Amino acid sequence: MKTYEELITELKGIVARIEEGEISLDESIALYEQGMIIIKQCEQLLNEAEVKITTLTRN
Amino acid sequence: MGRDEPSTLDQWCVRGDTVWTVSQVNERIRDLLEGSADLQSLWVRGEVSNLKRSSTGHYYFNLIEKNQGASSLLSCVIWASVARSIRFDLREGDVTEVSGSIDVYTPGGRYSLQVARTKKTGEGDRFLLLERWRRELCEAGFFSPERKRQLPRYPVKIGVVTSETGAVIHDITNVIRGRFGAHIVLAPTPVQGETAHAEIARALERVAAEGVDLVIIARGGGSADDLFPFNNPEVVMAVARCPVPVISAVGHEVDITFCDLAADIRASTPSHAAELAVPDSNAELQSIRDQATRIRLGLRRKMEYLYEEVSRMRDPFSQRRLLGRITDGRELHTDLAGRMERAISNRIKGEQKAIGHLKMTLSASHPVLRFTQALADRREQLVQAGQRIKRAALNRVRSEKLQILSMRTILTAKNPLDLMKSGYSIVFSEGNIITSSKQLVQGAVITVRWADGSADATVRSVNPNENV
Structure with missing residues (x-):
């Protein structure tokens, strides 16, 4: 499972490539689909994120 | 003292026949004053005046009392050895209370109050200490802006150095919970007291070893005394040595400790530190939606462009052109x-x-x-x-x-x-065109015609082809 940061980095790369426009239609569609999958994963991570607390012992 | 010598001043005055030496008088006064219990360990209130520090570290000043034109003065001294061990803050003109014992300097015939404690202790001494620390830490480069590190944008594990009791850890946890998911690793430590600085430094080292992405070092508001451990070089050095960025939030916004100055970023309160530590998931969701929009627009632009291109190419095949x-x-x-x-x-x-x-x-x-x-x-x-x-x-x-x-x-x-x-050529016989060998017999006379002439001939033999 990728971290949120990895997903966001990937997503920004996709946006940059699709906005650049120097790619074929097939590639654009593939990037679009890939982007939508990542966005769904990001939203899922955000919605399911929880705060966990661990307390270290004093020594 | 001899029997003839007066044992009291009164006796000395009355008798008048005994002559004392100066030292005898001064020593007698010393015995009287220093032997008087109520002049030992007394508290005196007065206004600080003529404060001086000797090259050897002793402090001399007067406590004066002004009362309807009349004034009284008491000489006071804080010996260097005492000055080093107590915290004090005396300023010219301050009305203060000091505690000590009356001491007589016999060679000078003077008495003074030897100060052991002051009412308003701490700040002056601390001020000097702080100045020294500031100078040393500054020279070592612990406060330089080049040391400041960028905070990670999406920390997964966040170290927190603070007390496990009290509002601070709750504030931090609540703020983080309201913003983003994370794993908080708390390294509990006392945040005030004589040994707090060493414990804070150790807690910081301990939590850094847990593989956290950043550390929040925090304490709620308190007196300057309470916050004092966060100025200690031990804490400052632990912050500087920390392998991941440190957010410092010690005391209220107006309180600035050396820990704050050494940290990669200073937050005004523990809650603010938590806000700086993690992004807001609502803003993130919005940002993700923006990215989605950009991807959709990008694809749409691409398709529109291609559609135009296709139209351009299709134009030569348009109906009008085809009709032409x-x-x-x-x-x-x-x-x-x-x-x-x-x-x-x-x-x-x-x-x-x-x-x-x-x-x-x-x-x-x-x-x-x-x-x-x-x-x-x-x-x-x-x-x-x-x-x-x-x-x-x-x-x-x-x-x-x-x-x-x-x-x-x-x-x-x-x-x-x-x-x-x-x-x-054309073959004639008796005026007819011969179209078959069967029309001829041996000895028949035929005429053969070409385009440019003819020849007469006699048939020598006839050889019909039965196959034709």
Whole structure:
């Protein structure tokens, strides 16, 4: 499972490539689909994120 | 002291006959004052005046009392050894309370209060200490801006160094929970007291070893004394050594400790530190939606561009253009048809001419009247053939304009002149054209005709081919 940061980095790369426009239609569609999958994963991570607390012992 | 010597000043005054030495008097005064319990460990209130520090570290000042024009003065001293061990803050003009004992300096005949404690302790001493620390830490570069590190944008594990009791850890946890998911690792530590600085430093080291992405070091508001451990170089050095960025939030916004100055970023409160530590998931969701929009727009632009390109390419095939082309084709067709008709007409004329030529040749070579009918028939045949050819050709033109060449070949093949030119001849016998070997018998006289003449011959033998 990728971290949120990895997903966001990937997503920004996709946006940059699709906005650049120097790619074929097939590639654009593939990037679009890939982007939508990542966005769904990001939203899922955000919605399911929880705060966990661990307390270290004093020594 | 001898028996004759007065034991009290009163006795000395009354008797008057005994002469004391100066030192005897001063020593007597010292004994009286220093032996008086109520002059030992007393508290005195007064206004600080004429404060001086000697080169050896002793502090001298007067406490004065002004009361309706009259004034009293008490000399005070804080010995260097005491000054080092207590915290004090005395300023010229301050009304303060000091505690100590009356001491008599016998060689000078003076008494003074030897100060052991001051009411308002701490700040002066601390001020000096802070100044020294600040100078040393600054020189070591712990506060320099180049040391500051960028916070990670999406920390997964967050170390927190603070007390496990109290509001601070709750504030931090609550703020983080309200913003983003994370794993908080708390390294509990006392945040005030004599040994707090060492424990804070150790807690920081301990939590850094847990593989956290950043550390929040925090404490709630308190007095300058309470916050003092966070100025300690031990804490500052632990912050500087921390392998991941440190957010410091010690005390209220107005309180600035060296820990704050050494940290990569200073937060005004523990809650603020938590806000700085993690992004807000609502803002993140919005940002993700923006990215989605950009991807959709990007794809749409791409498709619109391609659609335009396709339209540009399709234009030559538009209906209007195609109709234009059909018209052009029709004109070409008409033109071709005209040219073919003319060609055929010329061809027929050529045929007629050839017939005329043949007729002339025939009549010129030999006056064979028997030929006349044959020629007439032949001419009729040729005319009919010409008409058939013309019809066929016209049909051909109508149906298959592009086959003119093959048509020409056919026409050529039916030209008898050409046939004769290429080696064929006509055989006559008794006025008839011989079309079969069976028409002949041995000894028959035949005439063989070519385009340019004839020859008479006698048949030597007849060899019909039964297979034909």
